[in-house]
Amino acid sequence: xxxxxxxxxxxxxxxxxxxxxxxxxxxxxxxxxxxxxxxxxxxxxxxxxxxxxxxxxxxxxxxxxxxxxxxxxxxxxxxxxxxxxxxxxxxxxxxxxxxxxxxxxxxxxxxxxxxxxxxxxxxxxxxxxxxxxxxxxxxxxxxxxxxxxxxxxxxxxxxxxxxxxxxxxxxxxxxxxx
Amino acid sequence: xxxxxxxxxxxxxxxxxxxxxxxxxxxxxxxxxxxxxxxxxxxxxxxxxxxxxxxxxxxxxxxxxxxxxxxxxxxxxxxxxxxxxxxxxxxxxxxxxxxxxxxxxxxxxxxxxxxxxxxxxxxxxxxxxxxxxxxxxxxxxxxxxxxxxxxxxxxxxxxxxxxxxxxxxxxxxxxxxxxxxxxxxxxxxxxxxxxxxxxxxxxxxxxxxxxxxxxxxxxxxxxxxxxxxxxxxxxxxxxxxxxxxxxxxxxxxxxxxxxxxxxxxxxxxxxxxxxxxxxxxxxxxxxxxxxxxxxxxxxxxxxxxxxxxxxxxxxxxxxxxxxxxxxxxxxxxxxxxxxxxxxxxxxxxxxxxxxxxxxxxxxxxxxxxxxxxxxxx
Numbered sequence: 001x002x003x004x005x006x007x008x009x010x011x012x013x014x015x016x017x018x019x020x021x022x023x024x025x026x027x028x029x030x031x032x033x034x035x036x037x038x039x040x041x042x043x044x045x046x047x048x049x050x051x052x053x054x055x056x057x058x059x060x061x062x063x064x065x066x067x068x069x070x071x072x073x074x075x076x077x078x079x080x081x082x083x084x085x086x087x088x089x090x091x092x093x094x095x096x097x098x099x100x101x102x103x104x105x106x107x108x109x110x111x112x113x114x115x116x117x118x119x120x121x122x123x124x125x126x127x128x129x130x131x132x133x134x135x136x137x138x139x140x141x142x143x144x145x146x147x148x149x150x151x152x153x154x155x156x157x158x159x160x161x162x163x164x165x166x167x168x169x170x171x172x173x174x175x176x177x178x
Numbered sequence: 179x180x181x182x183x184x185x186x187x188x189x190x191x192x193x194x195x196x197x198x199x200x201x202x203x204x205x206x207x208x209x210x211x212x213x214x215x216x217x218x219x220x221x222x223x224x225x226x227x228x229x230x231x232x233x234x235x236x237x238x239x240x241x242x243x244x245x246x247x248x249x250x251x252x253x254x255x256x257x258x259x260x261x262x263x264x265x266x267x268x269x270x271x272x273x274x275x276x277x278x279x280x281x282x283x284x285x286x287x288x289x290x291x292x293x294x295x296x297x298x299x300x301x302x303x304x305x306x307x308x309x310x311x312x313x314x315x316x317x318x319x320x321x322x323x324x325x326x327x328x329x330x331x332x333x334x335x336x337x338x339x340x341x342x343x344x345x346x347x348x349x350x351x352x353x354x355x356x357x358x359x360x361x362x363x364x365x366x367x368x369x370x371x372x373x374x375x376x377x378x379x380x381x382x383x384x385x386x387x388x389x390x391x392x393x394x395x396x397x398x399x400x401x402x403x404x405x406x407x408x409x410x411x412x413x414x415x416x417x418x419x420x421x422x423x424x425x426x427x428x429x430x431x432x433x434x435x436x437x438x439x440x441x442x443x444x445x446x447x448x449x450x451x452x453x454x455x456x457x458x459x460x461x462x463x464x465x466x467x468x469x470x471x472x473x474x475x476x477x478x479x480x481x482x483x484x485x486x487x488x489x490x491x492x493x494x495x496x497x498x499x500x501x502x503x504x505x506x507x508x509x510x511x512x513x514x515x516x517x518x519x520x521x522x523x524x525x526x527x528x529x530x531x532x533x534x535x536x537x538x539x540x541x542x543x544x545x546x547x548x549x550x551x552x553x554x555x
Binding site for chain 1: 199202203206218307308309310313326327328329331332333336351352354355358359362363366367383385391392393394396397399400401418419422423426434435436437438439440441442443444445446447448449450451452453
């Protein structure tokens, strides 16, 4: 497990993401550190984590509850931070995998400037194929999308110079809870 | 026709900016590709594996399409198998409607059927959301390269092209990208239709798999009410694992150490009134099934390594081609486009064989081009 975490950390950082391995009780402090006073939208979090997030001073957008609101997209267009759960991690490629039913995890992961993905260390797998195999075997019902994220948004379209971000988040933080 | 090609190449050779752009982009291709293969050494074996899978799927393409249809179709999901570019364009216009705003991410099959020109001609407001494609759209041109369409555009040229649209001062590439992000955000949020391409389709799960770096594909495929996926018959793989392997091989051989996003679309979302209600998959044949002599072309996963390693491409870039350019672009042109154009293009090939050396699918590209040169196809 320790080796996998180390490998994941290296791959994620190589991809331009930030790695955090913390004790559960430090979670809120770390989120405050990353998010500052910005508004936060979130989807697919464990209830206990959600309850803690509610203690934050930021304006919160619980997307799974808001998913049927007609003008949702307009409401969240300027929200700068998105927090999601994580369904699997792959060490070799530094990937996180999100299984999405209502697409709210996708909204929280792709629309904001900062994406924070919270993961359980038990969900780490050696390779991307192992991680996908795991989520496919454990999906209950019809997931409309599975998103594999391997770093913050980037483009290399002008003279192959890599620039971050392009249309997605500028920062990707993966927080792994021990 | 040949004189037309000749003129375009001469024009491109005299354009210092274009030549600088191409040289910059192709200079590091060897180092980039070797670096990415070293980082992901298994990609070499995966390339062999997916070639075998493709061979099997292409033995009976109609059967493969039907097996994919069976697992794909369901609530809100439609597969349209179309034989010609004309049919595909008309059907897409029908689904889009004239009044729509469309956000589009990169699709080579979309280029193949000149979809953007067609829809814009019908009054549809369409925005290419991939930065390179957007630059190409603004100059009303065609992509020079399969993975990096504006490969031949320098920073200076890109700024000149973007300025009339974003109307902001842009000192460097970072500020250009940022201004495009701001400009495009409104389009993403207001578009009713999203058009995307697919890198691979998986029969076992009925999934559509595609990759992007910018995140534009994520927004294009999740925000609008209607999604149109344009793809072609050679993208079908037996399993989701194969489909993901194909995406990774394409990235690695394109010379990238990673692709930021791999998106897997399985259906329309549940328990929400946001996001897509309909997903239309356009499965285009466009002469792929009928063609026999150039069949090997269909193993191509469009990584573009053959183009970047071609000594002629680094001199004349996108002017060497009509829609598909250089190297494997020549047999692609022969199959999906005009045979006489392909024949004109074939004469510029040196038969040096570099493309065959770098191709992950080990396609005998010089052999295919030679067939075209001799008119034996």
